[in-house]
Every structure is written in C-alpha cells, then in structure tokens.
Amino acid sequence: MSTPTRRPRADATRNRAALLAAADDAFAADGAGASLSAVAAGAGVAIGTLYKHFPTRRALVGALLAERHDALFARAEGVDLATWLRWVAEHAATYRGLAELIASDLHAPDEAGDRLAADCARMAAITERTVGAADLRADVTVDDVVTLMNAAAWTREQQGAEAADRLIATTLRGMSP
Amino acid sequence: MSTPTRRPRADATRNRAALLAAADDAFAADGAGASLSAVAAGAGVAIGTLYKHFPTRRALVGALLAERHDALFARAEGVDLATWLRWVAEHAATYRGLAELIASDLHAPDEAGDRLAADCARMAAITERTVGAADLRADVTVDDVVTLMNAAAWTREQQGAEAADRLIATTLRGMSP
DNA sequence: ACCTGAACACCGTTCAAGT
DNA sequence: ACCTGAACACCGTTCAAGT
Numbered sequence: 001m002s003t004p005t006r007r008p009r010a011d012a013t014r015n016r017a018a019l020l021a022a023a024d025d026a027f028a029a030d031g032a033g034a035s036l037s038a039v040a041a042g043a044g045v046a047i048g049t050l051y052k053h054f055p056t057r058r059a060l061v062g063a064l065l066a067e068r069h070d071a072l073f074a075r076a077e078g079v080d081l082a083t084w085l086r087w088v089a090e091h092a093a094t095y096r097g098l099a100e101l102i103a104s105d106l107h108a109p110d111e112a113g114d115r116l117a118a119d120c121a122r123m124a125a126i127t128e129r130t131v132g133a134a135d136l137r138a139d140v141t142v143d144d145v146v147t148l149m150n151a152a153a154w155t156r157e158q159q160g161a162e163a164a165d166r167l168i169a170t171t172l173r174g175m176s177p
Numbered sequence: 178m179s180t181p182t183r184r185p186r187a188d189a190t191r192n193r194a195a196l197l198a199a200a201d202d203a204f205a206a207d208g209a210g211a212s213l214s215a216v217a218a219g220a221g222v223a224i225g226t227l228y229k230h231f232p233t234r235r236a237l238v239g240a241l242l243a244e245r246h247d248a249l250f251a252r253a254e255g256v257d258l259a260t261w262l263r264w265v266a267e268h269a270a271t272y273r274g275l276a277e278l279i280a281s282d283l284h285a286p287d288e289a290g291d292r293l294a295a296d297c298a299r300m301a302a303i304t305e306r307t308v309g310a311a312d313l314r315a316d317v318t319v320d321d322v323v324t325l326m327n328a329a330a331w332t333r334e335q336q337g338a339e340a341a342d343r344l345i346a347t348t349l350r351g352m353s354p
Numbered sequence: 355a356c357c358t359g360a361a362c363a364c365c366g367t368t369c370a371a372g373t
Numbered sequence: 374a375c376c377t378g379a380a381c382a383c384c385g386t387t388c389a390a391g392t
Contacts, residue, residue, distance in 0.1 A: 009355060037384065046358045051386070103335055144347060147340045151328040158280050163324045167348070170321060174351025186374060214365060223377045228367070 016053050018043040023060055031096030032061055061101065062116030068094065069119040076126050081134040082172055084126070085149050089164045092153030099157050103150035140175045148172075193230050195220035200237055208273030209238055238278065239293030245271065246296040253303050258311040259349055261304070262326050266341045269330030276334050280327035317352045325349075 008016075022042030026034040036057065040050040054060035072091055076084060092099040101116075106124055110117040124146070131145050148171050156164035185193075199219030203211040213234065217227040231237035249268055253261060269276040278293075283301055287294040301323070308322050325348050333341035 006355090012356060015357085035384065036386090047386085048359070048388080049357055052356070057385095100335070107336055140347070143340070144343055147332055147336060147344050148347075150335070151332050151344060154331050155324055155328050158277070158327070159284055159324060163320070166321055167324050167328060170317070170325075170351040171344070171348045172351070174347040174349070183374090189375060192376085212365065213367090224367085225369080225378070226376055229375070234366095 012053075015043065015045050015049055019045060019050055019053055019060075020064060024064055027061070027064065027095040032057075032101060033097055036060075058101075058116060059114060061095070061098075062114055062119070065094070065098075065119065066115055069122070073122055073126060076130070079130070081130050081145070082168060084130045085145075085152055085168045085172075086165060088123070088149050089152040089156040089168070090161065093156045093161075096157060099150065099153035102153065106146055106150065135177060136175045137177050144175070189230075192220065192222050192226055195222060196227055196230055196237075197241060201241055204238070204241065204272040209234075209278060210274055213237075235278075235293055236291060238272070238275075239291055239296070242271070242275075242296065243292055246299070250299055250303060253307070256307070258307050258322070259345060261307045262322075262329055262345045262349075263342060265300070265304075265326050266329040266333040266345070267338065270333045270338075273334060276327065276330035279330065283323055283327065312354060313352045314354050321352070 019039065023034075023039045026039050026042060036050060037047055039060075040047045043050070050060075054063065068091065072087060076087070079087075092102060102120060102123070105117060105120040109121060109124075127146060127149060128142050131142050148168065152164045152168050155167050196216065200211075200216045203216050203219060213227060214224060216237075217224045220227070227237075231240065245268065249264060253264070256264075269279060279297060279300070282294060282297040286298060286301075304323060304326060305319050308319050325345065329341045329345050332344055
C-alpha cells in the first residue's frame, strides 16, 4: 500500500536547501513572521516553489527547528530542571515569536501530526521526566513547570537572558519544599 | 504662544467616538493587530479619517486604554503586591498582544511622550511603590518583579487566569524572605 | 516531477481633492 | 476644519501553464 520513496530531482533538493537557508536568515532577522515572498526571493526561487516544499509557515519553521531540537533533546539526558528550563528559554530565542509558537503547541498540541508537533511532544515528555527527578513541593504540578518554561522563554525573547534566568531561579525556589 | 483649544466640529467628535467603539470590537475579537481598514469600515468612516484622528495604531490603542488605566490605577492604592500583579495580568488580557506592548514599553519607555507611555510610567511607579511596601528577600529587585508582572500578563493571555495566578503565587513565594 | 509567475484578495499609509 | 477615496507599495495563497 505504501508509495515507494523516490529520489527527488536534483533541482528540488537544491531549492529546498536554498529555501531553508534564506528562511533562517529572514526569521533570525525579522522573527518567525517574516515575509515569505522575501524568503522565496532570497532563495532565488518563485513563490510557488516555496509553497510546494513547505505548504504552511509552520512546516517551514518545523523543518528549520528539526536539527536544533534533535541537538537540544540529545543533551537533555540527566540534566537538572533549572538547566533544562534555561536551555529551552535560550532555544526559544532563536527566532522572535518562537516562544509563543511552542507555548501554544504545548498547551494545545497540534493534531496535524507534523514535525513541530512531534518535537513539542518530545519537549513535554522531557519536561515531565525532569520534573519527576526534581525535588519539588507536593502541590506543584507539571503544568506549573510548563507555564514557567513558556514564561521564561518569552521573557528571554523580550528582555534577555539575565531576566529569564532570574525568573527561573526565583520561581524554582518558590517550588522547592 | 499656545494655540487656543477650539471646539471640535460635531462630526469629528462623532467620528472619533465611532472609531473607538469599532476599534474596541475589532481588537477584542482579533487582538491589538486587527485590521485598521476593518475598523474604519466598522465606524462607517473613510480610512483617512481614522489616520487623521489616530496617526498610529499605538495612539488608537492608547486612547482605548486610557479609561481602563485610570480605573486600574485608581483602585491600586494600598493594595498588596500579589493582588496588584493579578490585576495587571487580568488587564493585559483585554486585547491579545497587549501584554507584549506594555512589556516593551516598561522595559524601554517610549520617548514620544504619548498617552500610552505616560500610563506605562504610572504603572511602573505603582509597581515600585507596591514592591517597597512588600516584604521581600534583599536580593530581589524591582526589575525582577516587573519581569514577573509581564510574564504573568503574557501567561494570562496565552493560558488563562489560573495558570497566571499560580505563576504569581509561586514566584512570590520564591521572593519572600 | 517540479517550477514559474500571473491572479486574486487583502492590508498599511499617504495625500490631493473635495465640502 | 474635516472628510473622502484613489493611489502606492506591500503581503499571503492558489493554480494554470510550462519544462
């Protein structure tokens, strides 16, 4: 029943790579809401080609974050909660608007089953595991920690790393027994 | 040297009121980034009239919030820090995107000297006064509390009142001596 | 199998012309 | 003194036509 995976045409491979590179530049400069026309132009490709490769902005962002997420999750093994929260906040600063995107997916997981949704599910699982290994007050829920993680990521975006780190440290103190 | 204030023409007064009403509807429904064309249409007025009355989106938002801010600041007298933070978070939920607007102004005050900037300055002053009256650890700064206030406002927008209230309560516990 | 770019529907902002 | 709406420059998204 499954369609055999065929080798993509050489120009398709090249265009996809050029689109990702141009999108990374544009998102880094203007945030995750940057102009897609500009991305296509930057990649030297027609706008229709961008939509062929990435039907939605979300798909493009998800593809760009895939490697970063793999790297982030790979080094999360055995790390303590404070460090994990700082890393996620730092990660969310990759593109302006990313904190909101991740927060909304963590809060209401996307049913579409795309790459970004899968990554957010992995992020939620790691957070839950890390919370389990931490020593916290009995009335603190995993949701409370996810809320702090999202808030710290947004604070990192708006006000920088120091403000985010201080929020994490102070709130975790309030969560300790 | 000062220009005498003249009575505005009757149609101007009416149009201004219609624009504010239409903008409140649009911003409540679609957030503070809602279409200004739609606002003008909703007010039964040409787009140029909107720009005449409110040269920037910020001016329109500032005019809409003026009354709300007056009410909020009026009842802030003598209130404790936890309550003040909950009120600001609740207020920021008026329009989607408002938390970010206020946070950026508190962090980097607008020099333009418009109504919104003045209101944010008042908000900062009340926060400082309320922090002064609270019993907090010596290493907690006013900036830390402003960070929490902004984060709670954004959390209120994204995840609702319960998540925001729990973040405030937990973080304040971490700030207490 | 993939790419192009015109087409459509929108939006923000300005400004000459009206009354 | 104020209002109108055309004009301009942009953007997202689709889809027929090409190779």
